[in-house]
Amino acid sequence: MGIRDRFLEIQEELKSLRPENPPVLIAVSKFQPLEKIKEAVNAGVIHFGENRIQEGLEKFAEWIANENSNLVLHHIGPVQSGTFRKLFLGYSHTHGVGGEGSVFELLSRAEKEQKQIGYFLQANLTREDTKHGFEKKELISLLEKKEMLSNTFCKLEGLMVMGPSDGDPFKTRETFRELSKIRKEYLPEGKLSMGMSGDYRIAIEEGSDFVRIGSAIFGERN
């Protein structure tokens, strides 16, 4: 199976898993070459995810420059302080804002640029040191002042999490369920960004609105 078939198959599966409100499929093209991205565009992929800001801007330059393009570019993963400015050159969403300093840097940068962006706060609910994001308590205390978390240009769209690195299905479900509860209680209007190639089915059962799928569409990364 090629990229087209894998994308179409997953797209159909997402619809069948939750016909009334299927999640948005973000095709994660990080580390994939331009030819593969073109194949995905031709198959009808609209939402793409890249983790390195600059690399994504270069690969997607032709679509970013084209006003008629309907592609939507999502940044996934952490943003280094001082590089927020670059997000506004092509990305409309960023999933993975993981510290209070980053939130306020993003908000003030959006005002300076006068450009729209939506963002997701990343939670670290698996307590793995390798994972970036807010611990549950920090996340909740931030959400308690959520009127400070959006401005005219920059909107808090929702919450993001990654499942445990060992892929244990029980822990994965617990993690997604926990984020879903936090959303329900503290950000009911917000969306959930959770689920990758190995765990998107569980994420959808737990209410995910955006799944970020790379290798199941593009094959293994180089």
Ligand SMILES: *Cc1c(COP(=O)(O)O)cnc(C)c1O
């Ligand atoms: C790489 C990555 C993905 C996609 O991972 P796959 O396992 O290839 O589907 C999703 N989200 C984030 C934050 C990533 O870094």
